[in-house]
Amino acid sequence: MADPTWREEGAASALLRHRIERTVLEVLARWGYREVETPLLEPVEGELRPAAGAGGAAGEAGHLGEEERWFGAVRLMDGGGRPWRLRYDATVALLRRAPELASGGAGLRLAYATTVVRRDEEGEPVALGQAGAEYLSAPSPLGEAEAVGAAVDVLRALGAGPVRVALGDTALVTELERAAGLPETGEAGTSALLEALRAGDHVRAAGLDRVGLAELGGGVAQVRERLRASGGGAERDRFLALLEHLVALGLGERLEVDLQLVGRWPYYAGPVFELTVPAQGQPLGYGGRYRLPGGAREGVGFALDVGRLAALLAGPGPRPEEAAPDVVAFPAAAPPGAIWPRLAALRRAGYTVALAPDEVTAFRWAREAAAAGSSPRLLRLEAGGERWLGRPPAAEAARPGRGEARRSDGEEGAGAWSPRH
Amino acid sequence: MVAAALNGGGGQAGEALLTLALPKGRLAEEAAAALRAGGLDVPGEEGEQELVRLLPGSAFGRDLRLLWVRPADVPAYVREGAADAGVTGKDALAEEPQGVLERLDLGFGRCRMVVAVRRAEAERWPARLAGEAGGLSVATKYPRLARRYFLERHGLRPRVLELRGSVEVAATVGMAAAIVDLVQTGATLRANGLVAVEEVLPVSARWIVNPVSLRWKRPLLGELERRLAALAAGEVAAR
Numbered sequence: 206m207a208d209p210t211w212r213e214e215g216a217a218s219a220l221l222r223h224r225i226e227r228t229v230l231e232v233l234a235r236w237g238y239r240e241v242e243t244p245l246l247e248p249v250e251g252e253l254r255p256a257a258g259a260g261g262a263a264g265e266a267g268h269l270g271e272e273e274r275w276f277g278a279v280r281l282m283d284g285g286g287r288p289w290r291l292r293y294d295a296t297v298a299l300l301r302r303a304p305e306l307a308s309g310g311a312g313l314r315l316a317y318a319t320t321v322v323r324r325d326e327e328g329e330p331v332a333l334g335q336a337g338a339e340y341l342s343a344p345s346p347l348g349e350a351e352a353v354g355a356a357v358d359v360l361r362a363l364g365a366g367p368v369r370v371a372l373g374d375t376a377l378v379t380e381l382e383r384a385a386g387l388p389e390t391g392e393a394g395t396s397a398l399l400e401a402l403r404a405g406d407h408v409r410a411a412g413l414d415r416v417g418l419a420e421l422g423g424g425v426a427q428v429r430e431r432l433r434a435s436g437g438g439a440e441r442d443r444f445l446a447l448l449e450h451l452v453a454l455g456l457g458e459r460l461e462v463d464l465q466l467v468g469r470w471p472y473y474a475g476p477v478f479e480l481t482v483p484a485q486g487q488p489l490g491y492g493g494r495y496r497l498p499g500g501a502r503e504g505v506g507f508a509l510d511v512g513r514l515a516a517l518l519a520g521p522g523p524r525p526e527e528a529a530p531d532v533v534a535f536p537a538a539a540p541p542g543a544i545w546p547r548l549a550a551l552r553r554a555g556y557t558v559a560l561a562p563d564e565v566t567a568f569r570w571a572r573e574a575a576a577a578g579s580s581p582r583l584l585r586l587e588a589g590g591e592r593w594l595g596r597p598p599a600a601e602a603a604r605p606g607r608g609e610a611r612r613s614d615g616e617e618g619a620g621a622w623s624p625r626h
Numbered sequence: 627m628v629a630a631a632l633n634g635g636g637g638q639a640g641e642a643l644l645t646l647a648l649p650k651g652r653l654a655e656e657a658a659a660a661l662r663a664g665g666l667d668v669p670g671e672e673g674e675q676e677l678v679r680l681l682p683g684s685a686f687g688r689d690l691r692l693l694w695v696r697p698a699d700v701p702a703y704v705r706e707g708a709a710d711a712g713v714t715g716k717d718a719l720a721e722e723p724q725g726v727l728e729r730l731d732l733g734f735g736r737c738r739m740v741v742a743v744r745r746a747e748a749e750r751w752p753a754r755l756a757g758e759a760g761g762l763s764v765a766t767k768y769p770r771l772a773r774r775y776f777l778e779r780h781g782l783r784p785r786v787l788e789l790r791g792s793v794e795v796a797a798t799v800g801m802a803a804a805i806v807d808l809v810q811t812g813a814t815l816r817a818n819g820l821v822a823v824e825e826v827l828p829v830s831a832r833w834i835v836n837p838v839s840l841r842w843k844r845p846l847l848g849e850l851e852r853r854l855a856a857l858a859a860g861e862v863a864a865r
Contacts, residue, residue, distance in 0.1 A: 326722075326770070369841050369842065371841055405725070405726060405727045405728055405837075406728045407727055407728055407729045407730075408728050408729070408730065408731045408832065409728075461841060461844070479837075481837075481838040481841045481842065482838075483838070483842045485707065485838060486705065486706045486707015486708070486836055486838055486839075487705070487706075487707065487725060487837070487838060488837065488838060
C-alpha cells in the first residue's frame with residue numbers, strides 16, 4: 206500500500222525519487238558537499254525557550270515554537286508522555302547537527318536528500334522530499350554564487366530542461382528602504398514591505414514601497430546600471446559583485462533580478478533565489494542566505510522540491526540518468542561476456558552508459574536524448590568485437606585499439622551520427 | 627492545432643500561449659471588459675458558455691486561452707500553472723493565499739466582507755462573543771479566513787460551519803450566531819433581518835499571476851499588466 210503521506214506518489218515513483226536524490230548528491234559531491242543524515246525524530250523538551258511572560262503551552266512560544274509554526278511541524282507523544290517532533294525542514298535539522306560537524310574556519314559544505322513531514326493547510330501531515338545543500342558560514346558573495354551555480358548544475362544533470370534563476374535580496378531591499386526613509390515595521394519586526402512581498406501581496410506592497418522595487422529589476426545589464434544610479438551602500442555593492450560572479454558562471458542569460466522576490470520564509474537575510482522551468486507551475490527550488498534564530502546558524506543553501514522534480518521528470522521528456530547517457534549500447538548477437546565487461550569499462554572511464562535491448566530501441570533512445578539536448582553515441586556490441594555508429598566519445602576515440610579502430614566491417618563511422626530509424 | 631491547444635491540460639501552458647482563468651458570475655462581464663480595454667480580444671459574457679476557449683492571435687498576436695471557472699477556483703488554476711494569470715475577488719485570495727502573486731487591484735467588483743448577526747442581537751455584539759453558551763458558532767463560505775479573523779481580532783476559536791451559499795439563512799434560523807459573508811448593498815442582509823457589525827475585509831477584483839509564468843512570459847504579462855494598471859488607476863480615481 207502506498208504511503209498516504211506521499212501525495213505525489215502517483216506521479217513520482219519511489220524509484221524516480223531515489224534516482225533524483227542520488228543525482229543531486231553526486232553532483233553536489235563534485236562541488237565539495239558531503240552528505241549528512243539527520244534524525245527523523247527529535248525530542249522537544251530541553252530545546253524550547255518560552256518567551257518571557259508568555260503563558261502559552263510549551264512549544265507555543267520561544268524561538269523553536271515559532272519556527273515550528275512556520276513550517277507546520279508535526280509532533281508525536283511517546284508512551285511515557287514525552288513529546289517528539291518529526292523532521293520538518295532539512296536545513297533546520299542539519300543546522301542542529303552543525304556543531305558536531307564543524308571542521309574549522311573554512312566553512313562547512315553539507316548535502317542532504319531527505320524526507321520532511323509538515324502539516325498542510327488542513328492540518329494533515331504530508332511527507333515532502335527535499336534535496337539540497339548548505340554552506341555554513343559561507344562568505345558573501347562567493348557563497349551565494351556557489352549555491353546558485355551548484356543548484357543549476359544539479360538541474361542540468363537531472364535533465365530538468367531550460368532553467369531560469371530569479372534573484373532578489375532582502376538585505377538590499379532593507380538598505381534601499383532605509384535610504385528612502387525609515388521603513389514601516391510589521392508584526393515580525395521586519396519591514397511591512399517585506400512582509401507583504403513574502404505573502405505574495407504586491408498590491409499591499411505597492412502601497413508601502415518607497416523604493417520602486419519593480420523598476421529596479423530586469424536583466425543583469427539593466428540592473429547594474431539602475432542600481433549604480435540608485436545610491437546605496439554595502440549591500441548594493443555586494444549584490445553587484447554577486448551579479449558579476451553569476452555572469453562569470455555563465456548564468457547571465459538565465460538570470461532575472463527581481464527585488465520583489467524576498468523568499469517565503471522570514472529567515473532569509475540576504476540574497477534569495479528561485480529556480481523555475483516553464484513546464485512546472487511552481488518553482489523547483491529556492492535558496493539564499495539565511496540566519497536562523499537561536500545561535501550561530503547562518504549560511505547559504507538551497508532546497509529542491511523532489512516531488513515537483515519527480516512530477517516533471519516522470520512526464521514526457523528527459524529522465525535522470527536514463528535521459529542523458531554518453532553511450533547507448535545494444536547487443537547484436539553478443540554473448541554476456543562481450544556486453545557487461547565492456548559496459549563496466551566504459552562506466553569506470555566516467556561514461557554514463559545505457560544498455561538497450563536491441564538496435565531499434567537504441568536508436569529510439571538516442572533520438573529522444575537528442576531531442577532533449579544531449580548527443581549520446583551508439584555502440585553496437587557484437588560477438589567478435591564492437592562498432593561505434595558515428596563518432597565515439599572523445600576519450601574512446603583517443604584510445605588505441607578502441608572506437609573506430611575496432612570496427613569489424615570497415616564501415617566509415619566518423620562524423621556525427623544521424624538516427625536512421 | 628486548435629484542438630491540441632485546448633486539450634493541452636495539465637501543467638504550465640505553452641510559452642506561445644497565454645492562458646487566463648476568469649471568474650464566472652458577478653465579476654465575469656467586468657473582467658472581460660477590463661481585458662478588452664487592456665488590448666486583448668476577449669468575447670463578452672456569451673463566451674462563458676464555452677468553459678475553455680481558444681482565441682488564436684487574441685493576446686497581442688499570441689494565442690489566448692480562457693478558462694471560465696468559479697471565482698473561488700481561480701487561484702487554484704493559477705497556482706498550479708494551468709493558467710498564467712487570472713482575475714478573482716480578494717475574498718478568494720484571502721481564503722487561499724499561497725502560491726500566487728497578487729499583482730493589481732483592478733478596482734471593480736467592490737464590496738465588503740463583514741460579520742453579520744441578527745438585528746436584535748447587534749447591540750450585544752461584541753460582548754456576546756464571550757458569553758455564547760456552547761461557544762460561538764459562525765457560518766461562512768470562508769472557513770479559513772473566518773477562523774483567522776476571529777483569532778486575530780478577538781482571540782477566539784469559534785465553531786465554524788462551512789456552507790456553500792445562502793449563508794444568511796444560518797443566522798436567521800439560529801443555526802449560527804453570526805455569519806461572515808460578502809455584502810454589496812446590504813439588501814440581502816436587511817431582507818433576512820441581519821445587520822453587519824464588523825468589517826473583515828474590503829473586497830475588489832484582483833489580477834493574480836503564477837510566479838513561474840511571470841518569469842517565463844514577463845514581456846507579455848508585463849505589457850498586459852501595465853495596461854490593466856493604467857485602467858485600474860482610472861477606475862480608482864473615478865470612484
